[in-house]
Amino acid sequence: MASTGYGRGLVLYAILFAVLVAGSNAIDIFLEWKVTFDTTIKPVTVDQPIIAINGMFPGPLINATTNDFVHVNVFNNLDEPLLFTWNGIQQRLNSWQDGVSGTNCPILPGTNWTYVFQTKDQIGSFFYFPSIKFQKDAGGFGPIRVNNRNVIAVPFPKPEAEFDLLIGDWSYGNYKRSRSTLGTKEMAYYTISDTILMNGKGPYGQPFSKSFESFTVTQGKTYRFRISNVGSSVNFNFRIQNHQTVLVETEGSYTNQITLDSLDVHIGQSYSVLVTMNQNEADYYMVASPILISTIADSSLVGVGVLHYSNSNAKVSGPLPRGPDPFDLLLSVNQAKSIRWNLTAGAARPNPQGTFNVMNVTLSQTFILQGSKAVINGIPLYAVNNVSYYTPHTPLKLADYFVNGTGVYTLDAFPLQSVNAKAAYGISVVTGIHKGWVELIFKNNLDVIDTWHLDGFGLHVVGFGNGDWTPELSRSSYNLIDPVVRSTVQVYPRGWTAVYAFLDNPGMWNLRSQHLKHWYLGQELYVRVHNDDPNPAKERPQPENLLLCGIFDDSNAPASAPSPAPWT
Structure with missing residues (x-):
């Protein structure tokens, strides 16, 4: 069922999109990615396979503008x-x-398959990554920029240049070996990585680093840094020696501009x-150090x-x-509370962001979601409300569309x-009321900072x-006056975070922990937002190049029952 080109179906698909945004000056962006294991790319001295895209690690930039159509033809040359998922692009x-x-x-x-998606009514800084089989731990991630249309003013002077800075923790081992050990008591809750990479390069000054990241700048000029945490298990604090940063945007929202010495x-x-x-004309350190981890005795994780x-x-x-x-x-929480929506700035549309406020909304639903450890049949896992998500062989969206x-x-x-009183596996799908406001309460019963992400919506x-x-x-x-809107929110240990979301986007949407091991071992569910209206302006029809699998594959084989280790 894999496509061998864009084909007539994709052209019609793009035309259908384009009709709905006529006059927006949207363009089509065509990308071709060859995804491979690469052993020549060495961020550190250890030999390990890296997931590269077109020989690049991190992968190539997707540079789009509001309402553009992005076509990504992915050739899977892995074994x-x-x-791939598009972290924060609302689809x-x-x-x-x-x-x-x-x-x-x-x-x-x-085989290959072509994604076609639109950066509809969005601006901002995002990234993509491989979403299954723990592959993100081996790379495959890259930056996404969605720029303002020319008719929408950016709420700060144009910088001299922009830099994408993807930062994340990194482990020396083969990700497949790590994946195979996650179902053991010794490894399921082990979260410490070996180092932190900047744009796929090791720390400056460390003997195990093959290279380090460096940006060349001009005295007196101002630059925009788009910083993403693409890691698996480590939250970090970022700072630049002798320089302050002015926060201006997070995941598609312009913020009140605050000056910071460092940013979590x-x-x-x-x-x-x-x-x-x-x-003064000199060189200065850029540092990303872990939160809730001591590096006094070992600086390799900086x-x-x-x-x-x-x-x-x-x-x-x-010294750094x-x-x-x-x-x-407490300092981190106070910084999080200080990040507010810029109510006077436009973004994807000319309307000020403050036009879309939550001061007087009527809540349709409240979900209270507790992330925690769980043990099922002796296997250490993670769960939401004591249910550890089991991934069926048939995608939920296919099952929903064809057989309800x-x-x-x-x-x-x-x-x-x-x-639930007793931890259990579950294929967790809940109803989200279309065009209703949902209140999501994320309760963290863990001793680490967790993060939650909802595809398809702003939080x-x-x-x-x-x-x-x-x-x-x-x-x-x-704070109902100017809460920032973003796609991923942190939840502090033994604490809670509350968000509102307007469920105006029909579809089957993933709600997950962004902590890779938590997600991989069951801390996720899906929100089904349904609209009975078949009008494609309500929800897009299935793409012409739709892949079939599970109970809909060529052999018509039924999905199997849960196994003792469903993530393998």
């Missing part, structure tokens, strides 16, 4: 199935292109900051790059700039406001708190 009316196990059949080895970036999050080169002034003749030296206490979570889910999942069997981050969430008391602390 196992592959999917308006089009969960067929979301690229997660609940929406898409995988691209099999030796949690797994799956992206930010834009402006940095003015107002120091990412280090170099900011190089163009007329500097001296290499950077001396100190950041905040990595165990001071029959034989694949049971709608609303998942406990939304309570916790209005209205509150953070410690301990238990209680309706009257906790809601009284919400």
Whole structure:
């Protein structure tokens, strides 16, 4: 079923999109990716396979503008199935292109498939990555920029240049071996990686690094850095020696511009900051140090790059700039609360962001979701409300479209406001009321910072708190005036985070932990937002190049029952 080209069906598909946005000056962007294992790319001295795209690690930039159509023809030259997801791109009316196990059949080895998605009504900084089989731990990620249309003003002067800075923790081992050990008591809850990479390069000054990241800048100029945490398990604090950063955007929302000495970036999050080169001609450290992990005895888990002034003749030296206490979570929470929506700025549309406020919304639903450890049949896992998600062989979206889910999942069997007494596997699919406002309460029962992401929607981050969430008391602390809107939100240990989302985007949408091991071992569910209207303006029809698998494959084989280790 793999496509061998774009074909007539994709052309018609693009035309259907284009008609709906006529006059927006949207363009089609055509990309061809060859995805391979590469052993010649060595971020550190260890030999290990890297997932590369067109020989690049990180992968190529997707540089689009609001409402553009992006066609990505992915050739899977790995030895196992592959999917890509577009972290934060909302796939308006089009969960067929979301690229997660609940929406898409995988691209099999030796075949190709073309994603077609639109950056509909979006701007901002995002990234993509492989979404199945723990592959993100081996690379395959890359940056996405969605630029303002020319008719929409950016709320800050045009910078001299823009830099994409993908930062994430990295492990030395083969990701397949790591994957195979996750179902063991010794490894399931082990989360410490070996180092932190910047744009796929090791820390400056470390003997195990093959290279380091460096940006050349000009004194007196201002630059935009688009910073993403593409890691698997480590949240980090980012800072530049002797320079302050001005926060301007996060995952598609322009923020109130605040000046910071350092910025916490949690797994799956992206930010834009402006940095003015107002120091003497010299080289300066760029540092990403882990949160809730001590590096006093071992500095290998600190990412280090170099900011190089163009007329500097001296290499950077001396101690790294100190950041905040990595165990001071109150400081981190206060910074998170200080990040507010810029209510006067336009973004994808000319309307000020403040036009879309949540001060007087009527909530249709409240989901209380507790992330925790679980043990099922002696296997250590992660769960939501004590249900560890089991991935069926048939994508939920296919089952929903063709047989109303029959034989694949049971709608609303998942406990939304309570916790099962006994941990169990489940194919968790819940109803989201179309065009209703949902309140999502993320409760973290773990000792690490977790992050949550909802495909298809923006999350209005209205509150953070410690301990238990209680309706009257906790809601009284919400910020309903200018909560920032983003796609990934952090939840602090033994605390809660509250967000609102407007479910105006029909489809089957993944709600997950961005902590890779938590997600891989069951901390996810799906939200089914359904609209009975078949009008394609409500939800896109299935693409012409739709892949079939599970109960819909050529052999018509039924999906198998859960196995003792369903993630393998």
